[in-house]
Amino acid sequence: MTADTTARGHQPEVVLVTGMSGAGKTTAARVLEDLDWYVVDNLPAQMIPALLELVGRAEGALPNVAIVTDIRGRGTPRTDLAAAVDEYLHQGIALRVLFLDAGDDMLVRRYESVRRPHPIQGEGTLLDGISAERAVLENLRHRADVVIDTSDLNVHELAREVRSAFAENGGDALRITVLSFGFKYGIPKDADHVADVRFLPNPHWIPHLRPFNGTDSEVADYVFQKPNASAFLDDYTRALATAVAGYVDEGRAFATVALGCTGGKHRSVAMSEELARRLRHATGVRVSVRHRDLGSE
Template identity: 40%
Template sequence: MSENLELVVITGMSGAGKTVAIQSFEDMGYFCIDNMPPSLVPKFWELIKESGKVTKIALVVDLRSRSFFEEIQSMLSNIENTSFINTRVLFLDASDSELVSRYKETRRAHPLAMDGLVTEGIRKERAILEDLKTKASIVINTTNLTPRQLRERINEEFRSSYETGFRIQILSFGFKYGLPIDADIVMDVRFLPNPHYVSELRPQTGMDQPVYEYVMSFKETEAFYQQFLGLLQTIMPGYVNEGKSSLTIAIGCTGGQHRSVALSERIGKALKEEYKVNITHRDKDKRKETVNRS
């Protein structure tokens, strides 16, 4: 083959989002296979080598029994010893309570609890997959992710698969809506003056210039910004040297609408001078959505 084959193995907890994941890879131009038995994989590789036309493959492997899991482990070991395949394992996870909720919503039976409780099936599956999860290249917890957000996260991780380089995700959020479960660094900026109490600024967000200027006008904001940015610039080379491919920095205020948004934009812009940075505002429009629904 003229170039190495890129393989993404998609696995994880049943109900954690593998269907959404495989659809995302299809959209990115991957040749996708859903639930191929591991025992058929060697023959598949031979066909791929002979064709020479497929360079990116996403393969979903689903857990149905302990023996099936052992086949998966054997398959991954064989792939690791194959020089022409670059492999990454994507593990999708979610909290037990969220998985139970999803099963109740779809009225599906858990593959390891056909005649029993969903919670028991989840417990068995989590124990069986524990070792595989530790070996995964990327773990995404989908507990608080919508299908759209999961697609965006997968795109961020895989859309430039041949492109090397450290990536930073800056995420603003509101503490009232919960902590981001996938954050590596969390910073609380609720100590800064709140634009919420300025009537003309309340309906706006940190993306709007009046709010941004208000947040940045205070000396404590400038002191925080300089020190936090300095800290990030100090520790980033260490993450790079340790081989970490991405880092998620979450900046939170009360509602995720004003202060966290403004600071995320400024810090993200500064870090873009040296790194690849993506900025996301998780809760920026939550208040507006709540008002519209009411």
């Protein structure tokens, strides 16, 4: 294996996001960013080689890179974009092209709704600009790896299409944080769901358990020896799974579920750990756990 081949083997995945102006490139870029891609927006075609060279030098620090560009390269011929793609493919770079398209009538309505001219219509009409852009991009559309027609898609449906094409294993971008807290220190301001677990007996009043916290098996065993602890989590997990399914459909990127007890050290911690485990199993989304007040006095 040559040094050049070895270097290419470590190249990150690169996707070029392009297509018709007004077809949804900004929405696609936001979805890729939520999927932990490094997104470079509005990059002129002639600057892409320099960026790819820097990406190669990062040695894996940027595992996935999305470059958003179109034919508006300032001061450059409009054929540069298609020619650049040809050059990268001939060099063996792992480059995929995502092309966003829409019907002319839909593009006209979108531009009229925001009262902006098409970027290359010049002194002509909106349709003149759209037709000129479509002609320039025709060959690039044919060689694209993924083409999404957004004519009949809202932003949430477009986000779902992009996630389906570029998320690992076809997964989604939603991330759930289960957060334990103590009511004595205040309810988390960024919580989407808040549950009060102070109905459970407090290990704080058990002398030999007081020095421990909810991550310790002694405390967790004490909390879950009461049947209502598991019964509560059974019902709460089912309710949250319904909400999570809706979040995924809406293209939401994150949500926070907060469980509180008095001090945020025992009951809420043990319950948060178990809730996170159940949510991972029930929904398949990424779930992390944070304990906000575990170190508080």
